[in-house]
Amino acid sequence: MKQHLVIFDTTLRDGEQSPGASMTREEKIRVARQLEKMRVDVIEAGFAAASPGDFESIQAIAHAIKDSTICSLARANENDINRAGEAIKPAKSGRIHTFIATSPIHMEKKLRMSPDQVVEQAVKSIGWARQYTDDIEFSAEDAGRSEIDFLCRIFEAVIKAGARTINVPDTVGYAIPFQYAETMRQLIERVPNSDKVIWSVHCHNDLGLAVSNSLAAVLAGARQVECTINGLGERAGNAALEEIVMAVRTRPDIFELETRIDTTQIVPASKLISQITGYPVQPNKAVVGANAFAHESGIHQDGVLKHRETYEIMRAQDVGWSQNKLVLGKHSGRNAFKSRLQELGIELESDEAVNAAFARFKELADRKHEIFDEDLHALVSDEVVTPDQEHYKLLYSHVCSETGEMPHAKVILSVGGVEQKGEAGGGGPVDATFKAIESIVNSGAELMLYSVNAITTGTDAQGEVTTRLTKADRVVNGNGADTDIVIASARSYLNALNKLHSSLDKVKAQGDV
Ligand code: KIV
Ligand code: ZN
Numbered sequence: 001m002k003q004h005l006v007i008f009d010t011t012l013r014d015g016e017q018s019p020g021a022s023m024t025r026e027e028k029i030r031v032a033r034q035l036e037k038m039r040v041d042v043i044e045a046g047f048a049a050a051s052p053g054d055f056e057s058i059q060a061i062a063h064a065i066k067d068s069t070i071c072s073l074a075r076a077n078e079n080d081i082n083r084a085g086e087a088i089k090p091a092k093s094g095r096i097h098t099f100i101a102t103s104p105i106h107m108e109k110k111l112r113m114s115p116d117q118v119v120e121q122a123v124k125s126i127g128w129a130r131q132y133t134d135d136i137e138f139s140a141e142d143a144g145r146s147e148i149d150f151l152c153r154i155f156e157a158v159i160k161a162g163a164r165t166i167n168v169p170d171t172v173g174y175a176i177p178f179q180y181a182e183t184m185r186q187l188i189e190r191v192p193n194s195d196k197v198i199w200s201v202h203c204h205n206d207l208g209l210a211v212s213n214s215l216a217a218v219l220a221g222a223r224q225v226e227c228t229i230n231g232l233g234e235r236a237g238n239a240a241l242e243e244i245v246m247a248v249r250t251r252p253d254i255f256e257l258e259t260r261i262d263t264t265q266i267v268p269a270s271k272l273i274s275q276i277t278g279y280p281v282q283p284n285k286a287v288v289g290a291n292a293f294a295h296e297s298g299i300h301q302d303g304v305l306k307h308r309e310t311y312e313i314m315r316a317q318d319v320g321w322s323q324n325k326l327v328l329g330k331h332s333g334r335n336a337f338k339s340r341l342q343e344l345g346i347e348l349e350s351d352e353a354v355n356a357a358f359a360r361f362k363e364l365a366d367r368k369h370e371i372f373d374e375d376l377h378a379l380v381s382d383e384v385v386t387p388d389q390e391h392y393k394l395l396y397s398h399v400c401s402e403t404g405e406m407p408h409a410k411v412i413l414s415v416g417g418v419e420q421k422g423e424a425g426g427g428g429p430v431d432a433t434f435k436a437i438e439s440i441v442n443s444g445a446e447l448m449l450y451s452v453n454a455i456t457t458g459t460d461a462q463g464e465v466t467t468r469l470t471k472a473d474r475v476v477n478g479n480g481a482d483t484d485i486v487i488a489s490a491r492s493y494l495n496a497l498n499k500l501h502s503s504l505d506k507v508k509a510q511g512d513v
Pocket of ligand 2: 202204
């Protein structure tokens with residue numbers, strides 16, 4: 001029988017540490033639901049002590065998710081562990097993941113602690129965590145640059161204290177596959193009680209080796225991989241979940257392991273993360289890039305038509321690319337619309353939400369001949385916004401843009417239910433529209449990112465716009481989609497303003513981890 005490889009997803013924690021990738025509580029719950037549907041074993045939902053917002057998000061996810069273990073990160077101190085323990089309390093299965101740095105440079109320069117003190121603190125932390133759960137993971141931060149004798153010593157001590165999973169992170173992305181595998185092999189061999197725990201890897205991608213290092217460690221005996229959707233994460237990111245899972249599945253001759261992952265949920269998860277965070281997926285990205293299954297050269301196309309496996313090692317539909325992308329048109333009815341949403345795994349909470357999405361679908365179908373799955377994803381993401389999150393709403397927008405003249409925009413917004421008008425000139429139609437909105441809202445927020453992406457092909461495609469705003473340490477991403485990119489932009493900007501308006505405590509302690 002094949003051994004199980006635990007897939008530990010940290011998109012909501014390490015992934016969220018990417019600059020500007022912060023998510024609202026509702027967005028995190030959507031992501032967690034998608035991860036649960038994909039059947040990841042463990043969801044690291046956040047770092048409870050980082051802020052009250054993080055704590056509440058973890059708690060809400062712990063309430064909502066039943067089929068994955070919910071984990072919170074905690075530094076090796078009593079306060080962090082108590083916050084983590086409280087946050088995961090509602091979970092059917094909850095884990096505390098505590099960590100302390102073990103490399104000479106981190107212990108001396110950052111912690112200012114001696115190796116003996118670090119071991120003592122780590123052991124105490126396991127004791128605090130055991131008051132909440134038996135499912136405790138211990139990480140030796142910067143293990144990739146730590147001395148192996150010291151790692152053996154601290155791991156033996158925390159296993160004795162009750163840790164069940166031992167994680168060996170390459171925090172700074174310094175490791176090289178053969179050497180990292182050798183470290184893992186030696187740890188498992190030398191730590192006397194190593195058979196009592198699951199060994200785990202957590203790799204960063206600074207040298208582009210996160211996935212290779214993780215897989216090398218798996219071959220050396222690790223049975224948990226920590227990874228993120230699209231490889232999102234601190235600096236150059238973490239190991240990409242989709243690459244790890246598909247490598248293990250595609251090469252059973254090398255990896256005699258199985259995961260629980262429903263791989264058909266990979267592409268929907270990738271799109272969801274990209275849309276929420278505003279981090280685009282590069283077209284040539286393995287597994288989830290738009291070109292990952294596109295054959296351009298004549299020789300390849302000919303080969304694939306004759307026999308798919310001449311040039312394809314995976315099937316596009318196995319990772320969730322829909323084969324028949326054309327789904328609905330102008331004459332499709334509410335039932336066809338609803339059942340396509342169900343096939344895509346999209347659940348709208350109420351009949352009103354379905355009706356509102358259907359009305360928007362009809363409106364879109366009037367302007368756009370063919371509606372694709374991607375259009376439906378963009379369309380319904382607007383329905384996830386609840387009325388109380390829509391303090392600012394676009395009622396009307398008009399832009400005048402002609403050669404040699406400065407573009408001019410007029411907008412009418414509903415602000416807390418009251419209609420207000422604004423107008424402004426700008427460098428282009430989008431700039432003018434944003435300034436017209438600002439003439440009403442006066443947000444004082446700084447625009448960090450504005451990006452437009454065509455959802456499908458053709459000039460009638462919907463443009464999906466991401467707008468990132470920052471104000472007083474808060475960073476939010478807004479999304480909007482429409483066949484008219486000025487309207488998509490206005491929606492995206494207002495979506496971000498609404499998030500700023502309703503976010504009370506999104507001040508992140510990003511530098512702490
Ligand atoms: O990269 C790292 O070391 C981490 C730990 C907190 C596991 O993210
Ligand atoms: Zn990390």
